[in-house]
Amino acid sequence: MSWSAAIRRRIPYVRKRGPAPFVSSQGELRLAGDVCFEAGPIPTHLYVERGAVFEAGSGTVIAFGGAISCHESIRIGDGVRIGPYVQMLDSSFHRPGNFDEPDPPRPVEIGAGAVVGAFSIVLPGARIEPGAVIPPASVVTAPRRSAPS
């Protein structure tokens, strides 16, 4: 089966013309055989820091225009659909007000078969259950910590 036919069976998509994703990876990039980065008006940015792991399962489609910044680990399950212009990050880069103090990264996990709508933002520590549907233009945060005593 051809590369494109393998994906076509799962999710309908067209990928023919448009810019390739802009990847700058010093870490580990684990992409299953039929991960698809959709072509579109704007390329997807994928940044993986040294020692970090970005994992995408088979049949996952990542649409155009997104920005993915991985400092520790972002794991995307099988058959996930990430919509256009979705931003995903597992670290806030630095503490507010202090550029020198790094923010501890919190891994992001997206379960198999989930759908993330267009223009959504997935914040550090977010966990999306398998099969969940995130509506467009939403913000996914980490689960609330227990109230401080």
Add this chain to the structure above:
Amino acid sequence: MSSFPTRIKDLLGRMLPLPWQMSRAPLSLRKCQRVGIGTRVVGRRPLIDNEGTIEIGRGAMLASEWAPVQLRTIETGRIVLDDLAKVNYGASITSISEVRIGRDAKVGPFCVVDDRIFDGATTSGRPIVLEDDCWLANRVVVLPGSVVGAGAVVAAGSVVDGEIPPRTLAAGSPAKVIRHFDGTEAG
């Protein structure tokens, strides 16, 4: 009076590229089944992945100055741009059933119009209709099965889910009517 030469310059700036924009349209849009006369392509070449049907009426405009416009159809898909429809830069229109953009409808920059439904293995969609003279502002997402009524305006960043009545201003996620253009506020 001092604005007079500026006006001439503005007018010329709009008029002079017209022959070029019109004459390059048939070549840039050669993958479309029908391209009406007077259709203009401004800026870069639009990205067209056509496995279904794309029909563009007369005098339509595809402006791709800063980011290209993307039109995509999957096998059963159909995109219809009526006469004088305008699609601004970075907008992406994807169809697996039908997307109809009415006469003089305006699709703003970086809009996402997609009639595909992602529910696992199935490959389905529900048609989207943007009726005549409606206007989608910047970064509007239109979900499958939506209808934007004639003369309606959707505010920037909104998510359209369902039906927007004609001649109204809608905003928010999901977009709700906040004003009617006949002068009454939404109750």
